[in-house]
Amino acid sequence: MIEARGLARSxxxxxxxxxxxxxxxxxxxxGEIVGFLGxxxxxxxTTVRMLTTLLAPTAGTxxxxxxxxxxxxxxxxxxxxxxxxxxxxxxxxxxGEELDLQARLHGVPDRRARIAxxxxxxxxxxxxxxxxxxLSGGQRRRLDIALGLVHRPRLLFLDExxxxxxxxxxxxxxxxxxxxxxxxxxxxxxTTHYLDEADALCDRLLxxxxxxxxxxxxxxxxxxxxxxxxxxxxxxxxxxxxxAGGEGAASSPASAASPASAAERARSALARxxxxxxxxxxxxxxxxxxxxxxxxxxxxxxSLDAAGVVLASVSLARPTLDDVFLAVTGRSLRDxxx
Amino acid sequence: MSMARTVSDTRLIFxxxxxxxxRSKVAVVFGLTQPLLYLLLFGPLLxxxxxxxxxxxxxxxxxxxxxxxxQLALFGxxxxxxxxxxxxxxxxxxxxxxxxxxxxxxxxxxxxRDTVVLVAQAVVLLGAxxxxxxxxxxxxxxxxLLFVVGLAVSVASLSYVxxxxxxxxxxxxxxxxxxxxxxxxxxxxxxxxxxAPGWLDAVSRCTPFRYVVDAARxxxxxxxxxxxxxxxxxxTVVLLVVSVALGxxxxxxxxx
Ligand SMILES: Nc1ncnc2c1ncn2[C@@H]1O[C@H](COP(=O)(O)OP(=O)(O)OP(=O)(O)O)[C@@H](O)[C@H]1O
Ligand SMILES: [Mg+2]
Numbered sequence: 001m002i003e004a005r006g007l008a009r010s011x012x013x014x015x016x017x018x019x020x021x022x023x024x025x026x027x028x029x030x031g032e033i034v035g036f037l038g039x040x041x042x043x044x045x046t047t048v049r050m051l052t053t054l055l056a057p058t059a060g061t062x063x064x065x066x067x068x069x070x071x072x073x074x075x076x077x078x079x080x081x082x083x084x085x086x087x088x089x090x091x092x093x094x095x096g097e098e099l100d101l102q103a104r105l106h107g108v109p110d111r112r113a114r115i116a117x118x119x120x121x122x123x124x125x126x127x128x129x130x131x132x133x134x135l136s137g138g139q140r141r142r143l144d145i146a147l148g149l150v151h152r153p154r155l156l157f158l159d160e161x162x163x164x165x166x167x168x169x170x171x172x173x174x175x176x177x178x179x180x181x182x183x184x185x186x187x188x189x190x191t192t193h194y195l196d197e198a199d200a201l202c203d204r205l206l207x208x209x210x211x212x213x214x215x216x217x218x219x220x221x222x223x224x225x226x227x228x229x230x231x232x233x234x235x236x237x238x239x240x241x242x243x244a245g246g247e248g249a250a251s252s253p254a255s256a257a258s259p260a261s262a263a264e265r266a267r268s269a270l271a272r273x274x275x276x277x278x279x280x281x282x283x284x285x286x287x288x289x290x291x292x293x294x295x296x297x298x299x300x301x302x303s304l305d306a307a308g309v310v311l312a313s314v315s316l317a318r319p320t321l322d323d324v325f326l327a328v329t330g331r332s333l334r335d336x337x338x
Numbered sequence: 339m340s341m342a343r344t345v346s347d348t349r350l351i352f353x354x355x356x357x358x359x360x361r362s363k364v365a366v367v368f369g370l371t372q373p374l375l376y377l378l379l380f381g382p383l384l385x386x387x388x389x390x391x392x393x394x395x396x397x398x399x400x401x402x403x404x405x406x407x408x409q410l411a412l413f414g415x416x417x418x419x420x421x422x423x424x425x426x427x428x429x430x431x432x433x434x435x436x437x438x439x440x441x442x443x444x445x446x447x448x449x450x451r452d453t454v455v456l457v458a459q460a461v462v463l464l465g466a467x468x469x470x471x472x473x474x475x476x477x478x479x480x481x482x483l484l485f486v487v488g489l490a491v492s493v494a495s496l497s498y499v500x501x502x503x504x505x506x507x508x509x510x511x512x513x514x515x516x517x518x519x520x521x522x523x524x525x526x527x528x529x530x531x532x533x534a535p536g537w538l539d540a541v542s543r544c545t546p547f548r549y550v551v552d553a554a555r556x557x558x559x560x561x562x563x564x565x566x567x568x569x570x571x572x573x574t575v576v577l578l579v580v581s582v583a584l585g586x587x588x589x590x591x592x593x594x
Contacts, residue, residue, distance in 0.1 A: 050437050053435075082433075082436040084433065088428065088432060090358070092358065093354070104434075105347065105434070105437040106437055107438075196342065306344065
């Protein structure tokens, strides 16, 4: 559905040249939901605007919805739908008129039924005569989305579709996007800042940072690529003089002075274990980064047993996309976006 | 892009913007106040000038009303670019551009709306002028309205081109007054250029609206088969073709 090679775009401003997108290669197969993840200013919107014919690339080629971006932009436009990050409605124009015009321009058969269906699906239950200035932020966002979907495009570009939506509307939109894919085979390319959204909705992710793609794969693959799973051990306090004191990293001598606490014993027992990448002690809690945690968990517990450490609880957590982001860009997505 | 598609898209875009105009009736009424004020507060002064050398033959209203009509078309159409800047900002332009809509229709639909609004205002203005004492042959008035249409289409197209290029009210507004005010003064809208000293008359002949104003005045006097009407028609047609071509090119550009 999308095949892009070396797509690049720079802007000339008064303060020099901004290379917003630097040579992006991407391919999206029909029926896929692909997420485009990255911090503010990474180049997501610029890439989407190029792929939707709104912005001419300074370099590179792309085929979108079966048509060449440069040679046949009109063909591209016939095959796609686009919901822009900033929306695209006139505040003074009534909701019904916006939807009707959009449907007419796309030549949607049986407009009225389609618009009614869409408004119901997106729970956009406002009078058609209301101007969009009088909608709530979330309602306006849903109107933007309805405008992008009205003609049932084969390929849909959603630029941060769920910003400003409440959790229920977000879940509702995810469900609708999934059902469009399952029922009509719609291909979806969406940008997002929300890791849970990328995780829950996307078959495949592309992570973009400073204009270049820095990682790609399914959410599970990406997460497997980083450090590993996180195992948290809570040590039993029975017979101990209390927490071994303060926060301490793996190398912290914090507890060296005190009689070998359970936490220290646990840490040194685990440090010899080959699957453990990193161990951190905080009070009575030991946090381990473990390769292939699910499989190694039993072995870890056994070696703790052998060292005479009594456990109160054990928990295993998969890495989050935020960990992935941190690993590939060296920054947390939340910090980068701040 | 087929012709039929362009026509039907133009109709849709025209409908959108006409409804927008009808929703903001205040703006339409205010657009009329300036020329009406000229008519009411300046026109009566001119009637005292009849017979002054260079004023041309004909009744003072026949000289003055065509000028006010051209002024209405010039100023009314020059400001339409502000609406486009609003649509650029709200994202409406990009939203429409991702649809298969004909790019030319995005221009023509708007220009058509502007023209319809200006012609309606011109008719109201003419009604007021007749009430104040204008007497002119119906055919002459019709020719005058044709000039209004030609000017409205041309100036509106150019205004959109300028709006697309500047993309911000802050840059567009000063540019607009820098262009329109001298063009209006040089066209002899308020007083005929026949009164001007030689150098001013010469400069005036380098600007397009001079010819249109002279032509409309001749038409209001009933002198249809004159050089003035021919020149005015020629200038208007050239202006029309050039402006619409520039506008269409701008709207078709990939990066607009
Ligand atoms: N029209 C423009 N002129 C100049 N610079 C621009 C323009 N559009 C975007 N940029 C710059 O290009 C870079 C990428 O912007 P882009 O909008 O693609 O980021 P993004 O990934 O969508 O960010 P966000 O998450 O904030 O939406 C930014 O540094 C931005 O300032
Ligand atoms: Mg963006």
